[in-house]
Amino acid sequence: MSTATTPPPLHLLLHSLSLLTTPQPSHSLSYTHLQTIHSLALSLTTRIANLRASRGDLAGSDRARLIVRKLKSGLPFCFFQDFWHESRASYLIVAIKKIDYAALSLQEEDNFLEAVSNMSRLRHPNIIALVGFCGEHGQRLLVHDYVGNGNLHDMLHFADERSKQLTWNARVRVALGTARALEYLHEVCLPSVVHRNFKSANILLDEELNPHLSDCGLAALTPNTERQVSSTEMISFGYSAPEFALSGIYTVKSDVYSFGVVMLELLTGRKPLDSSRVRAEQSLVRWATPQLHDIDALAKMVDPALNGMYPAKSLSRFADILALCVQPEPEFRPPMSEVVQALVRLMQRASVVKRHSSEESGFMFKTPDHETADISY
Template sequence: MRFEGPSILGIRRGKNMEDLTVVLVITMLIAGADAKTDSPDVSALNVMYSSMNSPSKLTGWQSSGGDPCGDNWYGIECSGSSVTKIKLMGLDLSGSLGYQLSSLTSVTYFDMSENKLNGEIPYQLPPNAVHIDLSENKFTGNVPYSISQMLDLKFLNLGHNQLKGQLIDMFGKLSKLQTLDLSSNELSGNLPQSFVSLSSLSKLRLQKNEFTGTINVLAKLKLNDLNVADNHFTGWIPSNLKKINNLNTDGNSWSSGPAPPGSEDAGGGGIGNSGLSAVAITIIILSVLVALALVITLFTKKSSSPSSHFLDEERASQRRQFTPLSSQELTHDMMPAPRKSFKDLDPASLSVSIDMKGLQKSPSIGNRNLQSDTKSSLSDSEFASRLNARRSTSFRSVSYALADLQSATANFATGRLIGEGTIGRVYKAKYADGKVLAVKKIESSLFQGRKPEEFSEIVTKISALHHPNITELYGYCSEQGHNMLIYEYFRNGSLHEFLHLSDDFSKPLTWNTRVRIALGTAKAIEYLHEVCSPSITHKNIKSSNIFLDMEFNPRLSDCGLGTFHQRTSQNLGAGYNAPECTKPSAYTLKSDVYSFGVVMLELLTGRMPFNSSKPRPEQCLVRWATPQLHEIDALERMVDPALRGLYPPKSVSRFADTIALCVQAEPDFRPPMSEVVQALVRLVQRSSMNKRGESPGSSGRMDDFDY
């Protein structure tokens, strides 16, 4: 909008104040129109656009950057700077939906129906969606478990795709769901018991699948539209369902004659007579006795093997109690204790191809580990000799059969799901001999357009990585379009869980333990950057990718998988990305340093890198914390309250100094990881010297130390 000179002059000469008000209001509206779309939304749409093969019909869309709300991208509706609706139905779109839909936290309406999208439905969908329509595409796989957490969902249509497998028991929290359409797929098995929780459901379409069993679980739902035709259902149709006006039950194997008493109860057929009741009671009693005997056996076995660090029971989404190493002295080189996982493995039973003689000579395993494996801590000749010794170690990853992994993960059951990330889901694999491994099932869409041999190259690259603070690759699986990596399993979970998901019964990580985690992680990154040749850029450093062993030593995961993030480099969660990471070519080793600085900030403050529930100035951790890192009073207020003041102020100050160096906006100003390691080692050395200088009668409180 343009204002002519006389109008402005008129206002300046004292013309009616209402004119000035109008000008100011219009100016504010123009400024608001120029407001940039929230960066997580932009990033998610960039990835989505690239994953759909950058269709030209999506006018305004870009594969990097842009302003969807301000520039009116096709099919996008916004409220303020947030994307709220995505309507791209019937456009003949192909490819996949990408892996960042979970960043679209304000999207309530998501319609991608009547296209040619393929691959598995992303397990990360817009988390607060009310309406999701992905019908009439070519999606494969199963219904994503993340839907179970969409508490506001009212409409879900996944019909007319190529979905297979049994429905997971995942509908218990979807009390607002009104319409569910899973028709014309290849879904099988019994209907999940959690269907009984769909109290608001009025329309259910399950026709043209391969479902079996009864439909008794639907008996008490308040449905007015039900279609279960052309399946393999058996039993009787509950009388309550027969009253539905719009009902189609054709094409099933229903039982004839009157239904026995209780057969229409939700959840399964009842018992028709007292004889059957007695049998049922007997079976229940026997089951309880058998279960009790198993519990006693497991307890006895666990008591006789106190060194075992594997979980014996499924504890999905449950936090665990632990006792941090509050009194353990931080040693000079701060390396973890010798690994026990190789010793626990049985090469014969797991078919692991290991040169055991070479393994014993490896400098990273034994009574004393190679100190950080870096040039900074060794002479050139010593470094070269140890590195050559490491390279002589023979360790080849094992090819696991898909059938074996399906058996060990209970066919990748929900109860075995232990994590989800930008690359894929991670499942716990349990074997009969007690071994427990972690299976990373890589998203199939990430292999679109790639050569088949690329996965083998990735496995070879990761297999060559050996460091005490990096998760070991035990094997891989590449069958029937599935690509999986098998790693060691850590009972203690990730650093993210301890910092951000702790409940009232968990104890916080002590300051010494936090410093040790930072130093171990820094050494792992230093190994990737300065020991590996060529250097490896991680591209996914975040607290959820740092696992803790039984002694709370850190193990960095996802190493060597940066190739999957080449398309956008926007793989990290909000708050971890360095400012320069707007395109793949801009991502460097110094970008990893920035991400590690953010992890250090998490250790210092206990805050998440980005938290939309905080006041706007505090939402981005780096922006909020950076100006305060050199102010003593402000720094004291920033420290994680969970530490309850039990930390040495000078140690915290030096820790903050290192953070400030890592999260600088200019990549060239950030230090190399070897310097970060040296700074943290000096911090630990001061801690050790002060502890050795304690008098026998000192209190031992953390604030007594001055380091």
Template structure:
């Protein structure tokens, strides 16, 4: 009873014997394990001992090699980082040594140079060769009488705050050896500028620490103070508002001083000196006792009576000549950008001195950029194109026309107290300039009719051409000068 009685199948003949390493492979058809026959007994075939050792050492070797590779990479990375760090350290130390050597050499050279040159040569600005006219001197006054309702916020606080809050610094007075006390020892570099460099301490002394009683007025660029030198000479100190001057570096400010100091014309204020210390920037001009054209026309009754018709024509001619010098004699041309009656000064003989020439870069920068906007237009002096950010030499011509209208009528360029249709002088007068009857009614009543009607008509014609709304229709300044000359 051998065999399985339930197995009725016919067994196939056994395959031919295979080599040992092939016989160990599993059958692809039945998936039987190595060494086990497909239908044979369940007993497994035991592998040789040397084959087990071969499989074991192969896996171990792979693990060891991988671990060794990782460790080697880590070691190489650490070594590379150490080498790079050492190299950078040596390089930085070499640079530090070289810089220290160079800086010490530079300091030594600076000490040697400073010991071999005068102590006052600290700031230098190139000076251009200019011809000084015999009567060319400058005058300055503050901007007074402007309606406070029209002033910008940067103008309002100057008249309300005490002088002690305007300037609190007290410094020891630094007396120079040239031209008496007032020049700073470092200020002798003004010889390159042809103006004096004052110290804050000396200006404090001359203005009694910028006391309220010496406060003249406030302009768009800052306050103006009266200063008296020990010899009794009077000066006008324009203390620039830091909100305007802070946009200029020291080099740019000195370049501006250089430009202004080169302006030489009988009808232009001449700069006497400047100060640039402790964050304060000031311009020093000669003082004018008769004040501004605005004062003479609208405030001072005595001066108003002195302004005869011929005197007014001469004032207009003086302003026109100053503008002509800026536009045609200066290279590149200089646009004033702030022609108005408060910037026109009168000396003892009622000769004109135009102030703030060359200061347009300060008016066009920083917080005073409102100059080219509604603030300036509200005063009534600005050409229409300024509202759109355009300013040319013809814009100065327009402002001159407004000043001439003030001379003709005795009215302010903008007067809020008048009826709405008469508040802006140009708008009110432009339609009446060619009507002789209306023109006579427009004339300042303080003239008492003492003027040639023909001269009045010519004056009005010049005004009409100056205040044209289109810049191209306005005459060149040289033509205006010639027309005014023919009236004298």
């Protein structure tokens, strides 16, 4: 506990997440390792403080002092907290991702700064922003904005109180927000940025359930060994486009396919691959796509957690959009700008239906007032 008489206003909590390395039990982290992490974090947060000071966010004399607080099992979670004062009003929370520097090729080492520079230019309301990096002590750390309401995968597939928030309207808004993120990466950025690892676990949700796409631009920094593992996982868990599984070729149209799989998750509440189901239903795409244009079959596919509270026409249009995205041939998949336009129209029509009638079909359409469609980006 510091005895400073005039505590600085910065109360900084770093949430360190080693997402790009193999998870290790907490007891395997040596004291030396913790010292290294602590040293890196100190250097990193000083840079963040200096950056914010240069932008006028903090007084130039402000600084951050960090103390290792806790270790959790499973992943090496390290909490660093400034103890100068107890007020939470000035908290800055960021996520730190550690790249396995030792596994990078020489070319990947040389390209690190260029890749970080490119990632730092990605600025979109539905994309997790890179706010800093650290490249000392033979390690590479990336600092991102922290979104604390979990990810879409967990909210869909692990039933708890949070999952009740995912009404039909909320799901469409999540699809629209992530579609806008991919549209930005594919069609606004020059050159285009291919995500390569688009899945529901990489869609983080804030308290208002606005989606924020993570890991954008990380493909260039993923070590060769981990890229192979990642490719296998993509195939195994059902997000990978057919052309990638067959040839290893991955393009923006492969991202579109993965987006369609996530739309299927939103519609059905099912995982892309689920070995606990009967064989014919284990692959979500293979099971669902033949039924997407049959309104009766479609109604039976809907996530039971919705309790029938959705408009039939909105459901049908949603299914039409995702059916195009998961076409086996990449040339038949739409660009993300067309997907965005289609989802915007769906949201507009849903707003009209909500205002004028919720009895257009046999299905109920009940959503909280605060979920009126927002298409004002």
